[in-house]
Amino acid sequence: MQGPLASLKVLDFSTLLPGPFASLLLADMGAQVLRIESPARPDLLRELPPHDRDVSASHAWLNRNKRSLALDLKQAEAVAVIHRLVREHDIVLEQFRPGVMDRLGLGYEALKAINPGLIYVSISGYGQTGPYRDRAGHDINYLALSGLASYTGRREGGPLPLAMQVADVAGGSLHGVIGLLAAVIARQQTGLGQYVDVSMTDCAFSLNAMAGAGFLACGVTPAPEAQMLNGGSFYDYYRSREGRWFSVGSLEPGFMGQLCEALKRPELAASGLSSKPEEQQALKQALQVEFEQRDFAELCSLFAALDACVEPVLSLGEAVGHPQLQARQVVAQVPRGDGSTQAQMACPLKFSGGLPAPRHIGARLGEHGDEVLRELGYSLEQIDQLRTAGVIG
Template sequence: MSAPLAGLKVLDFSTLLPGPFASMLLADMGAEVLRIESPTRMDLLRVLPPHDRGTSASHAYLNRNKRSLALDLKKPAAIEVVKQLVAEYDIVLDQFRPGVMDKLGIGYAALKAVNPQLIYCAITGYGQTGPYKDRAGHDINYLALSGSSAYTGRKDSGPLPLGLQVADVAGGSLHGVIGILAAVVKRQASGQGDFIDISMTDCAFSLNAMSAAGYLAAGQEPEREGHALNGGSFYDYYQARDGQWFAVGSLEPQFMQQLCAALGKPELAKQGLDQRPEVQQALKAAIAEAFAEHDGSHWQQVFAPLDACVEPVLSFAEACKHPQLKARELTQSVPLKAGSSEVQTQLACPIRFAEPLPAARFAGAALGAHGAEVLAELGLTEVQIAQLRADKVLA
């Protein structure tokens, strides 16, 4: 099939997680992605453990299907190469702090002058404006400032480091892809490019969703274990006798009735809809007591045939083997190099179309692996490419 984004060309200046995850999704869906990397300042993702056959597993995954061109952007000749590339590319993805690309001479204004149809997406911690625009941060900081950390976790132990990079991925990466694809549609109608300002903090703030609606419209401040979905009701995790945890989401009456019958406590079902805190806490205690009477294997057998919104908490290794996730083919074998018989198992793209996406061509490439190939496509001769290497413009 022709992949949905076949024909789109992306210049990716990003590192670590947010930008690379976004450009990986674009590449999975058929876009041609070229990473512009520094030959002197390594993307730390390249050395992040664990390693598989000497290569960071995270880097190999996040940079699959992407070519790599290593340019020293502090050298004028490198800037000229970028401008030549931009004339032929649709999208630039930038993850530097605001103003860095402008200082290099390849910010949006400079590149738009080369290609007026260019779509430029900048993913940053705090956005292009505001008093924090130049401030450093990580996922945990963006979640803290967005208000969401204040009502996650437990009252007696405080907020939790989630493990998932919510602000980075659900915030920066996914919103970046949404913005890029919206700009592509707009360009099809207008012929004009666009600048997309993605702040991971902004996006994390918007992910507050229902809690934000409750506060902004009704003045109800979300608190830790203070509402039905964050531990303030029976909607929670419960531990079996052997330590196995179970997620109970039996909110609707028909699910609550099945839950309570399975636990041998059908009389509890009527308490499910009573949102008084004292009732919910008593209900939680009764459910916890029931789960603690048997091992996890018992409860898995009990709930497997029921449609009660109760599932075991799986390790990632167990999730990989779960029949539902296996049926959805959420992992794939990716050649370590194009055409290689050596493969690495990676997460697959979760977006499904009527026809399957093309198979992944190769895992994340070595630094500058495609430099000569890319420059030759621009029309540079072997002598010119050799001179760029001699001048340390190109790695």
Template sequence: MSGPLSSLKVLDFSTLLPGPFASLLLADMGAEVLRVESPTRMDLVRVLPPHDGGTSTSHAYLNRNKRSIALDLKRPEAVEVVRQLVSEYDIVLEQFRPGVMDKLGVGYEALKTINPRLIYVSITGYGQTGPYRDRAGHDINYLALAGIASYTGRRDSGPLPLGVQLADLAGGSLHGVIGLLAAVVQRQATGVGQQVDVSMTDCAFSLHGMAGAGYLGAGVEPDMENQALNGGSFYDYYRTRDGRWFSVGSLEPQFMQQFCAAIGRPELAARGLSQRPEDQRALKREIEIEFEKRDFAQWCEVFAELDACVEPMLPLSEAVQHPQIKSRGLVVEVPREGLPAQSQLACPLKFSEGLPPPRHVGAAVGAHTVEVLAELGYDAEQIAALRRAKALG
């Protein structure tokens, strides 16, 4: 079993989260991914806690199914190796600030002269153009600047630092994969590659969806707890008597009627249709009172067979054991050399033809350097010469 992307060969120069998660998806779907890592500047995810068997669990997950070659791109001999690799690996994924790869001699303009079919995906915080192109940032900054944080939170406590890195993953990773695959499709028709400019801020800005359409089309400014889906209606989380939580998303009348009947307040269903903020606040308080009358387990029994868009909020330890998660095979056992297999999040995409099983967790820096160089035709003396030149660290 080879996977739907088995024809793709990707050189991955990225570190941390956005680029590695993008190339993880590609590798899980069968692409051959070769990480090009610095032997002197460590990817900090390698030391990110927690650890299992002496290695970072985040690194082991994000870099599974990928090989690693250690090259010091400040050495011309290492740059020459990259130039040779590009003849075969015709997709590059990088995450440096604009211009860094150009200075190293491995930017798009330099490499496309070697392989005109090259697809070169550049993931950055703010994109290749604009006044912020050289500015540093993290996920929280991109969400703040893009306006998403302005209506994500509570009025009395402010914006929320999200538990997942939305701009990094939905912006850099998923949009990066979309752009990469779109360029592959166009290359199949034209025979020519191109550079794909992925800005995590741009992509976060595009996620406004309904709120963005409402503001640009009708001038309605989104704010915290002033919309139906951000806490401005009964669509919210409710605390149980024992301090746990339930999500209530019973927006449609048929769901709202079932929900209100289940909590013993059928008369509340009609109030869910009101658009007046004061009515929604009053309705939320009534629902809060009802949820506070029973423990979490009791509410689980009430809603277990009820199809009303009401579900318990689960910690990750319970989510991984949920029958739906287990039935979908969203946890996979990944082989480790000399150690028991490690449980990891599985690829979420399902194909009728299946996907190849995971081959190994993230590899050590340069674990496949000799192997890759041998594939390029380097003999033992030539590899030794590269080591003497410190091109391999």
């Protein structure tokens, strides 16, 4: 199996999470991804704990199925290598601050002149325009400026530092892949590539979804624990007797009826439809009392056979062992290169035509340098000269 993107060849200049997660999805779907890395300033993700056999587990997952070429892009000979690569690649993915690639002679206009069909995707915190284009930032900053953090969390406790990187993944990675593939489709019609500017803050702003629509059209300002889906209604988490948690999303009357029947409190069902905040809070308190009277195992058994939109909050270990996730094969065994394998999160997309089996975990820095340069026509002597000059690592 080659995968649906087997025809695409990607030069990936990105580091850390947003760009590499985007190129991981592409590689899992069959694209040929070549990472261009600095020999002197390795991707910090390579050092991120925990480590498995001296390799960062995060790096091993995020960069599987990709080759690595270490180039000092500040040297003219390295830029010449990129120019040769661009002739036969479809896509450039980069994550530097605006202007960096231009200063290296590797900006869109320079590379477009070599390959007019090139699709060039830039992922950055704030985008290529605007007063914040050169400003540093991290996921928590993008969520703060996009408005998302203002109504996430508890009224008394304030915003919560989320455990996953929403702006990085849902913003930079997923929107980046969407934009990239849209440009591929457009190229099929015109033969021309184009530049795709992805701002993680812009993308995070779009994730305001229903709250954003309500504010822009009707002036309704969302606040913590004030909307139906952020703790302002019974749609929330509830503790069991020993302190484990359950999610309750029984919004529709049929689901609410099953929930209340299971808890032997059928009279509570009518309150689920109320739009009055005081009635919603009273319902939440009543549900919490019922949950706290029961053990986690009892509640799991109680709701397992019901279609009530009530599910336990599982640890990662419990999630991996859950029959639904096991049936979906969300864990893949990826070759390390020594005959053994490493358990990793699998590609979440399922295709009737299948996907190629994982080929290898994240490569060592510059692992495929000689191989790539030989494919470009460099002789062994030329490769040695480039290595001696510090052009390649």
